[in-house]
Amino acid sequence: MVLKAFFPTCCASADSGLLVGRWVPEQSSAVVLAVVHFPFIPIQVKELLAQVQQAGRVGLAVLGTWCHRRQEPEESLGHFLEGLGAIFSHEPWLQLCREPGSKLWSCKATRWQAPPGPAAPGEDQIMLIFYDQRKVLLSQLHPPAVLLDRQAGDAPASVGDLAAVFDTVARSEPLFQSDRFGEGPVRLSHWQSEGVEASILVELAKWAAGPVCLLLASLLSLISAASACRVFRLWPLSFIWSKLSTCEQLRRRLEQLTLIFSTQKARSPAQLMRKANTLVSVLLDVTLGLLLLSWLHRKDRIGQLADALIPVADHVAEELQDLLQWLMGAPAGLKMNRALDQVLGRFFLYHIHLWISYIHLMAPFIEHILWHVGLSACLGLTVALSILSDTIALLTFHIYCFYVYGARLYCLKICGLSSLWRLFRGKKWNVLRQRVDSCSYDLDQLFIGTLLFTMLVFLLPTTALYYLVFTLLRLLVVTVQGLIHLLADLINSLPLYSLGLRLCRPYRLAAGVKFRVLEREAGRPLRLLMQINPLPYSRVLNTYRLPSCGCHPQHSWGSLCRKLFFGELIYPWRQRGDKQD
Known part of the structure; x- marks a missing residue:
């Protein structure tokens, strides 16, 4: 043997x-x-x-x-x-x-x-x-x-x-x-x-870690209890907190700190590795945030940024006004419905005027707002990136409104055309059974349906052009926000400690x-x-990757194209846990 x-x-x-x-x-x-x-x-x-x-x-x-x-x-x-x-x-x-x-x-x-x-x-x-x-x-x-x-x-x-x-x-x-x-x-x-x-410093750190973790864990529990107050669950506040990525990032940071300073011992090596990865991720995030904070406060860059914000906003408004003037004429030689074209153009120009008035009203307070927002970088680079994403969303809110108006109007016409097309074929949509059934129509119904169908067909190109332009602008803004969210998600989810072990001590x-x-x-x-x-690097990433609450695509390319064609509102980058409308 x-x-x-x-x-x-x-x-x-x-x-x-x-x-x-x-x-x-x-x-x-x-x-x-x-x-x-x-x-x-x-x-x-x-x-x-x-x-x-x-x-x-x-x-x-x-x-x-x-x-x-x-x-x-x-x-x-x-x-x-x-x-x-x-x-x-x-x-x-x-x-x-x-x-x-x-x-x-x-x-x-x-x-x-x-x-x-x-x-x-x-x-x-x-x-x-x-x-x-x-x-x-x-x-x-x-x-x-x-x-x-x-x-x-x-x-x-x-x-x-x-x-x-x-x-x-x-x-x-x-x-x-x-x-x-x-x-x-x-x-x-x-x-x-x-x-x-071992060393004396390591032994002293072990002895001091217990009381420090206990004190910080008590403080974090008080913050968690305060954030769970019923006042923040009321409808206006709860709606705002759910839509701001900054609040989501702060909630995640609170969970990370609670895990790091927890006094409970890890039950398995996987839990210990997750705690170490979270600690290294938070340290790197805070370090990058402090570097960004020092860069912003050096040479008065916050003041320069505040001074450049108003001219940039004016320039964007002028470009949008020129774009609307181009659409109100004969864009690319296309003959549009002049009455509808003038109505839509003046409607959107009025929104731009309101937005510019709002920006100039906030101009005296912009530097102070940016200064206080810059201080949030001490909580981490991801918090600053989340605030930047929310700031972009607020500054481009008029583009979002244009997209919603155009999408709703375009979707209404598409739905009307599809319903009238079923009328010509002797069909109708059964709401109760959620299917298409046969139906007989009289002559008056067919005549009115023909008139409505003709009107919608000739008005569709004008509406579709406005919808196409503002959808492209909206997708551009969403792409920028998506890149910011992906960068924050990368910092939050990378297992840096495990990758460092694999690089320095592969055994x-x-x-x-x-x-x-x-x-x-x-x-x-x-x-x-x-x-x-x-362990290979790919398996290290897959095994020890930290859970992420960041943005991620909710639609496949086929589903996204279908929603764009039918004018349905899309939110390609959404927070985890949000339900699709």
Whole structure:
């Protein structure tokens, strides 16, 4: 029978002693975690294993002996180590040995109660697999896509076997901390034998994190309770809050801060990774916002922006007036219905006049408004982008009104033409059953229908032209807002911490392992080196991407074209959770 023994590379040069680890009978595998050195008392070793088992909930035992014969020319120590099997009885009992002055290894497993076989009495063949204990401890194996890359001659390993190895090392972390600073009763060799990886600053930060998080969590809970007040749920306020992307972004920022400063420990590595990704995302967002704030307040750029806003608004108004004058004439040589053309043109010109009057009325307060709005960048770049999107929506509200008027008028004529077309074919729309049924019409109904159909057909080109022009303007504004929302959504949802781990420490996110043959010689155990395959960047994005409340397209291209053709109001970029009208 072939047994797999996972041996840490950090223990290859350790002094002789006992092998401590876990036996996995389902895979016939032994996971060695540490080497116990002399002098020790057997009862202290057993107490240590019991404490680790209680803290890490993993069954540990003494699996065998380890003999490094670099300073033991005599065989007395080897016989003494073999005699320890009577004190620490384990089935099977491993005996690993490294030859003096050589890279060769001898390894055997003895079963005391097993009946001897004809080939190897009481012994099993062992496949020795070396692994980096630190990388396995810090890595997170992703079972759904574990890839086992094996070279020629490598031994197979199952997903369950690898999961058991990673789980054993992860749960045995108390064993690696038991002998810190030489205070433990038993001297061990493991990945932290050369020194504890910590610092005074890290320890102080851990002690201070608890009270700070508790204070900030209480403050955030008060803010959440105030935002949930019934006053903000009244109809005018609730309607405004639901339409402003700034309010949505502030609500998301509150959720992010609540998650970051929560005093509850993460129940799984996925929750811990999400918390870390959220923290890094918020820090980057606030940093970019502070840089934007410093740039705005340097050289009085806010005043320059306020001074340039009124001329830009006047220029946009002049361009729209020129466009309406062009439409009220003979646009592109088309002959329009002059009466309807004049009515629509004067109606839209009056709206432009009202909008310009509103802008000039707000001119004295624009700089103060921009100054206070610029301070919101200290909450993050995404908050500033949301305010910019809402500002664009308010400044182009007249274009939105033009689009709504044109779309409603165009849709009314399209619906009238389709209804009158059914009248000519002897059909009608059944409202109750939501279908087209046959119907007989008299001569007067057909005559009136013909007149109305003719009027709508000749008025349709004028209405369609206004609808086309203002729809293009509206789509231009919506495209700009969509790009702003996509940028904010990208900052909010990118798993920056996970991407940084994948770039700097790729072994932290493991997609699987691969084995490399170190030694293959007749009469010697097969020695393999287990290496970690990092998770691809695409899977890192898909696995750890943060939930987003930003904008996203609600329509396919076919649905969008159909709505545009029939004059239905479209909102290509909407907040998540909004219902489609």
